[in-house]
Amino acid sequence: xxxxxxxxxxxxxxxxxxxxxxxxxxxxxxxxxxxxxxxxxxxxxxxxxxxxxxxxxxxxxxxxxxxxxxxxxxxxxxxxxxxxxxxxxxxxxxxxxxxxxxxxxxxxxxxxxxxxxxxxxxxxxxxxxxxxxxxxxxxxxxxxxxxxxxxxxxxxxxxxxxxxxxxxxxxxxxxxxxxxxxxxxxxxxxxxxxxxxxxxxxxxxxxxxxxxxxxxxxxxxxxxxxxxxxxxxxxxxxxxxxxxxxxxxxxxxxxxxxxxxxxxxxxxxxxxxxxxxxxxxxxxxxxxxxxxxxxxxxxxxxxxxxxxxxxxxxxxxxxxxxxxxxxxxxxxxxxxxxxxxxxxxxxxxxxxxxxxxxxxxxxxxxxxxxxxxxxxxxxxxxxxxxxxxxxxxxxxxxxxxxxxxxxxxxxxxxxxxxxxxxxxxxxxxxxxxxxxxxxxxxxxxxxxxxxxxxxxxxxxxxxxxxxxxxxxxxxxxxxxxxxxxxxxxxxx
Amino acid sequence: xxxxxxxxxxxxxxxxxxxxxxxxxxxxxxxxxxxxxxxxxxxxxxxxxxxxxxxxxxxxxxxxxxxxxxxxxxxxxxxxxxxxxxxxxxxxxxxxxxxxxxxxxxxxxxxxxxxxxxxxxxxxxxxxxxxxxxxxxxxxxxxxxxxxxxxxxxxxxxxxxxxxxxxxxxxxxxxxxxxxxxxxxxxxxxxxxxxxxxxxxxxxxxxxxxxxxxxxxxxxxxxxxxxxxxxxxxxxxxxxxxxxxxxxxxxxxxxxxxxxxxxxxxxxxxxxxxxxxxxxxxxxxxxxxxxxxxxxxxxxxxxx
Numbered sequence: 001x002x003x004x005x006x007x008x009x010x011x012x013x014x015x016x017x018x019x020x021x022x023x024x025x026x027x028x029x030x031x032x033x034x035x036x037x038x039x040x041x042x043x044x045x046x047x048x049x050x051x052x053x054x055x056x057x058x059x060x061x062x063x064x065x066x067x068x069x070x071x072x073x074x075x076x077x078x079x080x081x082x083x084x085x086x087x088x089x090x091x092x093x094x095x096x097x098x099x100x101x102x103x104x105x106x107x108x109x110x111x112x113x114x115x116x117x118x119x120x121x122x123x124x125x126x127x128x129x130x131x132x133x134x135x136x137x138x139x140x141x142x143x144x145x146x147x148x149x150x151x152x153x154x155x156x157x158x159x160x161x162x163x164x165x166x167x168x169x170x171x172x173x174x175x176x177x178x179x180x181x182x183x184x185x186x187x188x189x190x191x192x193x194x195x196x197x198x199x200x201x202x203x204x205x206x207x208x209x210x211x212x213x214x215x216x217x218x219x220x221x222x223x224x225x226x227x228x229x230x231x232x233x234x235x236x237x238x239x240x241x242x243x244x245x246x247x248x249x250x251x252x253x254x255x256x257x258x259x260x261x262x263x264x265x266x267x268x269x270x271x272x273x274x275x276x277x278x279x280x281x282x283x284x285x286x287x288x289x290x291x292x293x294x295x296x297x298x299x300x301x302x303x304x305x306x307x308x309x310x311x312x313x314x315x316x317x318x319x320x321x322x323x324x325x326x327x328x329x330x331x332x333x334x335x336x337x338x339x340x341x342x343x344x345x346x347x348x349x350x351x352x353x354x355x356x357x358x359x360x361x362x363x364x365x366x367x368x369x370x371x372x373x374x375x376x377x378x379x380x381x382x383x384x385x386x387x388x389x390x391x392x393x394x395x396x397x398x399x400x401x402x403x404x405x406x407x408x409x410x411x412x413x414x415x416x417x418x419x420x421x422x423x424x425x426x427x428x429x430x431x432x433x434x435x436x437x438x439x440x441x442x443x444x445x446x447x448x449x450x451x452x453x454x455x456x457x458x459x460x461x462x463x464x465x466x467x468x469x470x471x472x473x474x475x476x477x478x479x480x481x482x483x484x485x486x487x488x489x490x491x492x
Numbered sequence: 493x494x495x496x497x498x499x500x501x502x503x504x505x506x507x508x509x510x511x512x513x514x515x516x517x518x519x520x521x522x523x524x525x526x527x528x529x530x531x532x533x534x535x536x537x538x539x540x541x542x543x544x545x546x547x548x549x550x551x552x553x554x555x556x557x558x559x560x561x562x563x564x565x566x567x568x569x570x571x572x573x574x575x576x577x578x579x580x581x582x583x584x585x586x587x588x589x590x591x592x593x594x595x596x597x598x599x600x601x602x603x604x605x606x607x608x609x610x611x612x613x614x615x616x617x618x619x620x621x622x623x624x625x626x627x628x629x630x631x632x633x634x635x636x637x638x639x640x641x642x643x644x645x646x647x648x649x650x651x652x653x654x655x656x657x658x659x660x661x662x663x664x665x666x667x668x669x670x671x672x673x674x675x676x677x678x679x680x681x682x683x684x685x686x687x688x689x690x691x692x693x694x695x696x697x698x699x700x701x702x703x704x705x706x707x708x709x710x711x712x713x714x715x716x717x718x719x720x721x722x723x724x725x726x727x728x729x730x731x732x733x734x735x736x737x738x739x740x741x742x743x744x745x746x747x748x749x750x751x752x753x754x755x756x757x758x759x760x761x762x763x764x765x766x767x768x769x770x771x772x773x774x775x776x777x778x779x780x781x782x783x784x785x786x787x788x789x790x791x792x793x794x795x796x
Contacts, residue, residue, distance in 0.1 A: 009713055015513025016547035020713040028712070029514035030664055168728055172702065175727070431725070455504060 010034050118433040120369035121162025122185050123415070125153065126201070126209045127219045127361035129247055129293030129322065131286075132157045133198020140194045144177040145170070149195060155219045159193070161185070167432055179432035185365050186418045186426040186434065199289060205365040206419040212289050218358035220322035224251035224292065225280045227322055230357075231350055232258035235318070238346045241267040242318045245284065245302065245326070247293035255279035268310030268336075269317070272302050292321035299328055306336045318347055324354030364417065367399070367426075371412040371438060379440055385450035386440065387412055395442040400425040402479055404438075414438075420479055497543070499536045508532045510539045515593055518613040519601070522626075527605035534604030535597050535612070542566060542593055553585045554716035566596045573682035576753060577690055584716040590617035590665075591657050591685030598681075612681075615664060617657040617688075619681035622649040630656060632675050632758060645677065645756075653755050655681030659688035660760070666708050666715065666722035670729075670737060670761065671695035674745075677756040687754045695741030695759055702727030729762055738766045 008023035012032050019027035021034040033040055126132065132149060133139075139147040139159050147161030166178040184191050190204040202210040209216045221227050224246030235242050235253060241264075242253040253259040254267045256279030273284035284302045288295025296302060299319040306315070313334045320327040329347065330338035343351065376383035389395040390412055397404045397412065402420035407413040418425075427435035448454055497512035508519040519535050521528045545564040546553065552562045553570060557578040562571055562585065570585035570592040577583045594614040601610055602621050609628065610621040620628055627648040647653050658675045661667040667689070674692040678684035697703060705721035715722075729737070738761055745757035745768040756769035 016543055017513050017550070018547070022711065022713060025711055027514070028664075029516075172704065172725075172727055458502075 008034075008037065010037060010039055012039055014039070114427070114435050115369070115371055115375045115438045116429055116431070116433050116435050117369040117371075118167060118431060119164045120167075120182070120367065120434050120436070121147070121160065122182055122418075123150075123366045123368055124159040124161065124185070124203060125364045125366075126157045126159065126203060126216075127155060127359070127363070128157055128209060128211055128216045129155060129220045130157075130199065130211045130216070130289040131247065131293055131295075132159075132201060132211065133195030137196040137198060140196070141181040141191060142177045144174045146174075146178045146181045146193075149198070162434075175432045179428050179434065182434055183426055183428050186367050186436070187424050188418065203363040206362055208361050209363045214289065216361040218323045218325065218355065219361050220246065220292065221324070221354050221357045222322065223249040224322055225249045225256065227251060227320075227354065228253055228256045228279065229258045231354065232256070232262055232264075234350045234353065235347075236262045236264060238344070238350075239318045240265070240316045241269055242320065243269070243271070243299070243302075244320055244322060245292040245294060245296060245299055246322045247285075247287050248282075249276065250281040250284045250292075250302070252279045252281070266310050267315060267317075268307035270304035270307060272304055291326045292323070299326070300330075300338060303338070306332065306338075308336055311336050318343075318351075320351055320354060322354070323358050324351050324356075327351050364419070366415045367418050367434075367436060368413070368415045369434070369436060371397075371414065375438070376412070379452065380447075381451040381453070389442060389446060389450050390440070394446050395440050398439045398441065400437040401439070497540050499539070508535060510536065510597070512539065512543045515539075515543060515590075516615055517594065517597060519597065519611070520613075521601060521607045521610035523605070523607040523609070523623075527607060530605040531601035531607055531610065534600045538597055538600035542596065546589065546593075553589070554714070556582060556584055566592050569595060569680075569682050573680070573686040576751075577686065581690060581693075582720065583686065583690065586716045587689040588682040588686040590614040591619065591655055591681035591683070594619040595655070595681045614681075617681055617685045618655070620647065620654055620656070622647070622654075624649050632658075632673075647677070651755070652679050653677045654679060655684035657681060657684035657688040659685075659692040661692070661723035661726065665689070666711075666717055668693040668717075668720060668722060669696040669741070670703055670723055670726045671741060671759055672762065673758075673760045674741065675758045675760075676754050678754045683753065687748055687757070691741055691745045691748070691757055691759065694744040695737050695761055697729070697733055697737050700729075700733065702729060726762075731764075734761050734764050737761055738764060742766045742768050 009020050012019045012021050012027045014027075014032050015029065017028055019029075019032075021027045021032070021039070023034050023037060026033040135149050135151060137149050138145045139149060139161060146166055147159055147163070150158040150160040152158060162178055162182045167175050170178075181191055181193075185203070185205060188205045190202055190207070192200070192202050194200045199212050201212075222230060224244035226249075227244040227246070228242065228251035231242075232253060236259075240254070242251075244251040250271065250273060252269060252271060254264050254269060259279065271281050271284060273281035276282055285294040285296045287293060290296045291299055311332060313332055313336065315332040315336075317330045317332070317338060318327065319330070327343065329341050329343045331341055333339050376386045380386050386395065387410075390397055390406055391408075397406055397414055399414070399416040400421035402416050404414040404416040407415065421437075425437055429435060442450075444457070447457075498509065500509050501507070502509050502518070506520060508517075510517040510519060517539065519532065521531045523531070545566060549562045549564055549567050552560050553567055557571065557574055562568060567585065570588040573588035573592065574583045574585050591614070594612040594617055598610060598612045598619040598621055601607065601612075606623075607621060608623045609626045611628065612619045618630075622628065627646055630645045630647065632644065647656075655678045656675065657678075658673050659665065659667060660671045660673040661669065662672055669692045671692045674688050674695065676684040676688040676691065678687055703723060704725040706724050707719040708715040708717035708722045709719050711722070711724075738759055741759045741761075742757075745754070745759065748754045749756070749768060749770045752770070756767065759766045759768070
C-alpha cells in the first residue's frame with residue numbers, strides 16, 4: 001500500500017489486522033496503543049505485592065511462577081487492584097474481576113472494577129498562609145471555572161475542584177478542562193490554576209505549591225501569637241521587643257501574656273490593626289503573598305510611631321514572619337525611629353528555630369467520589385446491600401490498594417489520598433467523567449448473602465495467570481494491606 | 493510481534509474463551525458433555541483461521557459496498573448482511589464483522605454436535621442456537637461501561653431470532669449517531685450487527701452543539717469510515733432533544749421491522765429507552781414494553 005500516514009502513526013503487528021495507530025490512540029482491539037510513538041499493551045492491571053517493609057523489591061511474575069502453589073503464602077501476598085481492570089465492555093461478566101483468595105483461613109472476595117465517576121472531584125490542601133483568593137471565588141484552569149476557594153484550615157488554604165456541575169453542568173469546554181484538571185491532579189501531574197481576584201498557583205500532589213511564581217517551602221509554625229508563646233523564652237534578654245507578623249494574629253512580645261510572665265518591659269510599640277487581647281492583633285494588613293500571608297513587603301508599615309514617654313533610644317526590635325522566612329532587626333535612633341541593622345548572632349538561632357519548626361509545605365490531593373447505582377450493580381444484584389455492608393465495615397473499600405475513607409451517611413461517598421495510589425491510576429471517559437479504580441473486599445460468605453455474582457468469582461491464581469496483562473507494584477509501606485481489614489467505620 | 497490466538501476455558505469451567513487480535517469470543521454450549529466437548533473443539537478449530545481469512549480481504553471489507561464481492565465464507569456473510577442498506581446509506585461489510593464471526597463459530601459447533609443450547613458472544617454481538625423447547629434470557633445494558641440492566645428478553649426456540657447485536661457511540665466501534673446503545677434482535681447475528689450499526693447512526697441530532705464529532709480517520713487512519721464524522725462525546729441533552737433523536741431512530745427501526753430485516757430493536761439515549769418490534773405477527777413481542785423495568789433475568793447470557 002502506498003498510502004502515506006503522518007509520522008506520529010505506527011503500525012501494530014500484534015495481529016494480522018495490522019492497524020495503523022495514531023499517537024495517543026488504540027488499535028481496533030483496544031488492547032494495543034501508540035504511546036509516544038511506541039506500541040504498548042494498554043490493559044495491564046495492577047497487582048500489589050504486599051511489602052514486608054520499605055524497600056522490598058518488585059518481584060517479577062515470571063520468576064515466581066514455578067514455585068506458585070495456588071495459595072496465598074505469608075511472603076507472597078498479592079492483591080489485585082482495579083487499575084487497568086477495565087470497565088465491563090465487552091460485557092460478559094458483571095465486574096471485570098471478582099477474585100477470591102484465602103487469608104488466614106477466611107475466604108475473601110475482592111470485586112475489582114474501574115468506576116466511572118461523574119460525581120467526583122478533588123479537595124486540595126495547600127500548605128501556605130499566603131492569601132490565594134477570597135473564599136467562594138472561582139478557581140480557573142485554562143480560563144475555565146473548575147472549582148472554588150473553600151474555607152481555610154490551620155496553616156493551609158483549601159480548594160474544592162471538580163464536581164458534577166463543573167463536569168457536566170457547564171459548557172463543553174468547562175467540562176473538558178475540569179476533567180483534564182482532575183485527571184492531571186489525580187495522576188500526580190502539575191496543574192496551573194488562577195483564582196479570581198487572587199493568586200496564580202502551580203500545584204501537584206505531594207509537591208510544594210508555587211504561589212505567584214514563588215515556591216512555598218514551609219508551613220507557618222503557628223499564628224503570630226502562638227509563635228510568641230513558643231519562643232518568648234529564647235528571646236527574653238536578647239532583644240527588647242518582637243513582632244511576629246501574621247495574617248491571622250500578629251503577636252507582640254512586650255504586650256503578650258508570655259512576655260509579661262517573663263518580665264519583658266513595656267516598649268511603647270504601637271501596631272496598626274485591630275487589637276484582640278493584649279499583644280494579639282487582627283488585620284494588621286491586607287491578606288497577600290508578602291510577610292506571614294499579608295500584603296506587607298515593608299514590615300515597618302504596620303508600626304505607628306513609638307510612644308515617646310515609654311520607648312528609649314537603642315531599643316532593640318525583631319520583626320519576623322510566622323515561617324521565619326522574612327525577618328528584620330531594628331534599633332531605635334535618638335528620635336525613636338527604627339533603623340535596620342544586621343541580625344545579631346544571638347537572634348539568628350531563634351529565627352532559624354522558627355523555620356525549623358515549620359513543616360514542609362505541600363499540596364495534598366484527596367480524590368472524592370460517589371460510587372453510584374450502576375457501579376454497585378456490577379458488584380451485587382441488590383446495590384443497596386453493598387452500601388449497607390460498607391457502612392457496617394463488613395466490606396472494605398480501597399482505591400488502587402490505598403485505603404479509602406467512606407463518608408458517613410447515605411451512599412458510598414469516599415475520599416482517598418491520590419499519593420497513596422500507584423502512579424497513573426486514573427483515566428477518563430469523554431462524558432466527561434473520571435475513571436478510578438475501586439475494590440470492594442469482603443468475606444465470601446458475606447458476598448453471597450448480599451447477592452454477589454458468585455458465578456463470576458475467579459480464584460486469585462487464575463487471575464495471576466494472565467500475566468501479559470499485569471503490572472506488579474510493591475504496596476506502599478504506609479498503606480494497610482487491603483486484605484487485612486482493620487475494624488472501623490468505612491474500613492479506612 | 494504476532495500474538496498467538498488464545499483458547500482457554502474460563503474459571504467456571506463451562507465457558508470457552510477465544511481471543512485473537514480484535515476478536516474476543518465467549519462461547520457456551522449446553523447439552524451432553526461429550527457433545528459440548530466436541531462442539532468446543534470444533535469452535536477452536538474454526539476460530540484459529542478466521543482472523544487470517546478476513547485480513548486477506550480487508551480492503552474489500554473496508555470499502556463501501558459496490559461491485560467487488562469478497563470470497564471468504566465469513567466475508568460473504570458480512571457482505572450479504574450489509575447489502576440491503578447500501579442503496580441509500582453508507583455502509584461497509586465491516587459493520588457486520590462481529591456478528592458474522594460469531595455466526596461462523598456457532599455454525600461450526602452445531603455441525604459438529606447436537607446441542608441443546610449454545611451461544612457465541614463476540615463482544616456483545618451474539619449468535620445463538622436453540623433446540624426445540626429451549627430458550628435464552630438476555631439481559632440488556634444501556635451503557636457498556638456501567639452494568640445495570642434496563643431490560644431482559646426471552647428468546648424461545650419457536651422465535652425466528654438467532655442473532656443479537658448492540659451498537660452505540662460508547663462501544664468499541666465508531667458510530668455516526670448518539671445512541672448510548674441500540675440492541676437488535678434479528679434472524680442472524682450478522683444481520684443484527686449491521687442493523688444495530690445503522691439504527692444507532694439514525695439516533696442523531698444534526699448540528700447539535702453538545703455533540704462532539706471527529707473524522708474517523710483522525711482517530712484510526714485505516715478506519716472503514718474514512719473522514720466521516722464519528723461521535724466522540726455527547727453532552728447532557730434536553731428531554732425534548734432526546735425524544736427527537738429517539739423518534740428518528742425508532743422510525744428507521746420500524747421501517748426495518750416492516751421490511752422484515754429485523755425482529756425488534758431497543759434504543760437507549762441518556763436514560764430513555766424505546767422499543768420497536770414487528771407488530772403484524774401474532775404472539776407476544778419478545779421485548780418488554782417501552783420504559784418498563786422488568787425483573788432481573790437469570791444471568792444465562794449477558795451482553796453489552
